[in-house]
Amino acid sequence: MSSNSLVIIGNGMASNRVLEELGTDHPFHTIHVLSDEAIAHYNRIMLSPLLGGETSLEAITPHQPDWYDEHRVRIHLNTRVDFINVQEQRVVCSDGAEFPYQALIIATGSRSFIPAMNGSDADNVIGFRAMSDVDVMLRQLPAMRHATVIGAGLLGVEAATGLRSHGVDVTLIHRNPVLMNRQLDATASSLLEAELIRRDIDVKAGCNPHTMQEIQRDQQRLVTSVTVNIEGHDQCVMTDLVVFATGITPNKEIAAISGLTCNHGIVVNNRMQTSAGHIYALGECCEFDGNTYGLVAPIWDQAKVLADTLLRQYGSAATPERPQDKSAHYTERQHLTKLKVSGVDIHSIGQYEADDDTEVLQLLDRYDGVYRKVLLKQNKVVGALFVGDVSDSSWYHELMTDDCDVGDIRVNLLFGRTACAR
Numbered sequence: 001m002s003s004n005s006l007v008i009i010g011n012g013m014a015s016n017r018v019l020e021e022l023g024t025d026h027p028f029h030t031i032h033v034l035s036d037e038a039i040a041h042y043n044r045i046m047l048s049p050l051l052g053g054e055t056s057l058e059a060i061t062p063h064q065p066d067w068y069d070e071h072r073v074r075i076h077l078n079t080r081v082d083f084i085n086v087q088e089q090r091v092v093c094s095d096g097a098e099f100p101y102q103a104l105i106i107a108t109g110s111r112s113f114i115p116a117m118n119g120s121d122a123d124n125v126i127g128f129r130a131m132s133d134v135d136v137m138l139r140q141l142p143a144m145r146h147a148t149v150i151g152a153g154l155l156g157v158e159a160a161t162g163l164r165s166h167g168v169d170v171t172l173i174h175r176n177p178v179l180m181n182r183q184l185d186a187t188a189s190s191l192l193e194a195e196l197i198r199r200d201i202d203v204k205a206g207c208n209p210h211t212m213q214e215i216q217r218d219q220q221r222l223v224t225s226v227t228v229n230i231e232g233h234d235q236c237v238m239t240d241l242v243v244f245a246t247g248i249t250p251n252k253e254i255a256a257i258s259g260l261t262c263n264h265g266i267v268v269n270n271r272m273q274t275s276a277g278h279i280y281a282l283g284e285c286c287e288f289d290g291n292t293y294g295l296v297a298p299i300w301d302q303a304k305v306l307a308d309t310l311l312r313q314y315g316s317a318a319t320p321e322r323p324q325d326k327s328a329h330y331t332e333r334q335h336l337t338k339l340k341v342s343g344v345d346i347h348s349i350g351q352y353e354a355d356d357d358t359e360v361l362q363l364l365d366r367y368d369g370v371y372r373k374v375l376l377k378q379n380k381v382v383g384a385l386f387v388g389d390v391s392d393s394s395w396y397h398e399l400m401t402d403d404c405d406v407g408d409i410r411v412n413l414l415f416g417r418t419a420c421a422r
């Protein structure tokens with residue numbers, strides 16, 4: 001095996017984006033991608049429509065074998081990396097295989113956080129992270145009467161609606177009274193909740209997690225029921241499956257045991273370099289400036305920066321002259337978050353709750369389920385929230401990222417781009 005190799009640990013969204021950014025003219029003899037999953041790279045964010053039966057695994061698998069050949073990429077499936085020998089520049093896998101590297105990228109993502117509570121180790125308690133989780137859900141569907149989804153963030157809402165679309169009774173449990181409370185205010189949440197109830201999803205919001213302690217299971221280690229405490233009263237929900245969507249934990253362990261600096265994630269600088277020479281990290285496993293990640297938009301920015309870093313550091317036949325002062329640096333930006341449930345349009349950007357120096361413009365039509373809220377500071381957009389009609393959300397996002405003064409259009413601002421152009 002040539003040591004003029006780039007090795008990438010992980011075959012998820014970040015890893016594939018870097019391959020796309022590096023293109024075919026990269027300076028490496030071979031790029032080895034080591035994946036602990038059993039199947040080729042797929043678009044993870046499309047697992048929700050896949051669960052809902054709206055797409056297929058084939059349709060969300062972007063690259064075919066000839067694409068990898070053209071890019072001089074070798075994919076090693078079922079290959080879990082256990083350790084990085086930083087001194088000797090090689091990675092060690094659990095099956096004993098070793099891969100020497102000239103440069104190494106850690107793109108191990110994160111895993112579902114499943115809190116330690118009685119019964120949470122039952123066989124049909126799962127996260128919602130990988131194709132293997134969707135396989136478990138789809139396999140159990142014929143015998144499943146009821147599923148419980150714990151956590152009504154973006155993932156939990158998508159899991160609940162996906163399961164419900166197969167006719168399964170679903171209870172969606174959330175600690176906060178506001179659903180998707182990282183992206184929505186109480187008004188937007190109430191519209192979402194009304195739509196979920198209309199779909200016959202049993203929504204239990206405002207449950208105290210400290211009293212939601214019990215998952216009961218039978219002798220076959222299968223869940224039978226979940227006890228939740230709502231407003232001081234214990235309720236027992238009979239169920240056949242529990243899906244936890246209560247957050248994610250960065251997969252930083254192999255970096256930590258190999259001596260790389262880690263905090264919540266693997267610490268990187270603004271060129272995506274870790275504390276060790278020739279080792280880089282990006283995606284949900286990394287931490288930059290105290291931030292960790294849970295959405296793809298910042299990861300696309302990181303992949304661009306990392307490809308630029310590698311092409312400068314290791315040279316590229318096609319791009320020999322890359323002026324140092326033009327090198328890319330990663331910076332944080334505000335991104336648009338979209339809920340992907342067909343029939344429920346929700347977009348959210350930046351700040352969504354007012355503080356002392358924020359002005360709020362809002363429009364609410366409960367009958368049609370339309371809500372639009374724009375937050376301003378000194379005539380600049382600092383956040384926006386859209387339910388029902390999301391047609392102009394990208395335009396509001398642009399106004400915000402371009403730091404536009406909206407003083408001249410604020411009288412029409414809530415009514416969208418066309419109204420403001422008049």
Ligand SMILES: Cc1cc2nc3c(=O)[nH]c(=O)nc-3n(C[C@H](O)[C@H](O)[C@H](O)COP(=O)(O)OP(=O)(O)OC[C@H]3O[C@@H](n4cnc5c(N)ncnc54)[C@H](O)[C@@H]3O)c2cc1C
Pocket residue numbers: 009010011012013014015034035036037044045046047048079080081082107108109110128129130155251254282283284285293294295296297299338340
């Ligand atoms: C169902 C679902 C829906 C989502 N929807 C959205 C959305 O609408 N919008 C959005 O922006 N984001 C969404 N996300 C989040 C998005 O998918 C993640 O932000 C993105 O996948 C992170 O990319 P990553 O490469 O860092 O991690 P991943 O895509 O998870 O890839 C990491 C890979 O590394 C592998 N790995 C880990 N450890 C090892 C090891 N030791 N050895 C070998 N391989 C290893 C993992 O198995 C995995 O294949 C969604 C996520 C899920 C699960």
